[in-house]
Amino acid sequence: MSADLSIPGQLLICMVGRARGSDLVAVAKQAGAHGGTIALGRTINDSRILQMLSLADVHQDIVFTLLGSEAAVVLPAIIDEAAKQPKKFAGTAVLVDVSEIFVRGTAQEKYAATENAHARSVNMHSDYELITVIVNYGFADSVMEIARKAGARGGTVLNARGTGTEEDIKFFGITLVPEKEMLFIIAEKAKSSAILDAVNAIPNLCKPGGGIVFNLPVSRFIVLGKEQERLLRDKADG
DSSP states (O other): OOEEEEEEEEEEEEEEEEHHHHHHHHHHHHHOOOOEEEEEEEEOOOOOHHHTTTOOOEEEOOOOEEEEHHHHHHHHHHHHHHHHHHHOOOOOEEEEEEEEEEEEEGGGGSSSSHHHTTTTTTTTSSSSEEEEEEEETHHHHHHHHHHHHOOOEEEEEEEEEOOOOHHHHHHHOOOOSEEEEEEEEEEEHHHHHHHHHHTOOOOGSSSTTSSSEEEEOSSEEEEOOOOHHHHHHHHHHH
8 A cells, every 4th residue: 555645735725706616626627636625705805985885795715726736737727717707707816835735545646756846836935925814703804904904905704613622722722612704814925914913912812712813925926817917927938
C-alpha cells in the first residue's frame, strides 16, 4: 500500500453570484481541477447608495478549490471565462498558500515527481491579506461596520457552526456556541493592521466566547469579470 503523497499548493476562494458556483466548478474541472466545495454566503457591499436601496447584501456562492501545479492553468481559465461572461461570473477571487495537500489513492498517478517543485509556480506577492473573523450568529454585520470605518471596503459572510466540545473550549480558551458567522475581508496590507486593531477592540470580542480573528497573506487577488484582468495576464505571459 503506497503512502499518501504530500505536496504544497494553493487554496482558491472564488466569490460569485448565487447559483453560479456549480458553473465555476465546471470551468475549473475542465481546466484540470479535481473539484470544489460550494458554500452559501452573502457579501456586505460598501456602497452607501446600495445600502439605502437595501441592496447592499447580495447572496453569493463561495467556491473553495485546492490546487497544485494545475493552478497555472485553472486560474487563467477562470479569469478568461469570467471576462467572456462578466455578468455570469462577476465577483472576486483570492489565492492563499497551503503548506501541504495530501493526495490519496489513484489520484497520486496524476502528479509527477516534479510536483513539489512547481506547485507554486503561479505565486505572486500581492498587496492584500485575507482577514477572517468568526463570531456568534448575528454579529458579523456589526463587525463589518467597525472594519469599514477602519478602511475595509466590504466583506463576505458565511453561516457556520461551532463544535462546542469540551476539548475545543480548553484549547481556544473560550465558550463556543453552535451558531456562527464567518466574515471574510479582503484588505490592502497597508490597511490590514488598522482593521485588525479596530476589530480586536470591539467590546464583545474581548469577552470569552466573543470570537476569533486571524489573517492570511494573499498570493493573488483577482476581480472576476473584468476584461483588463485578462489583458494584464496576457501581457505578463508575453
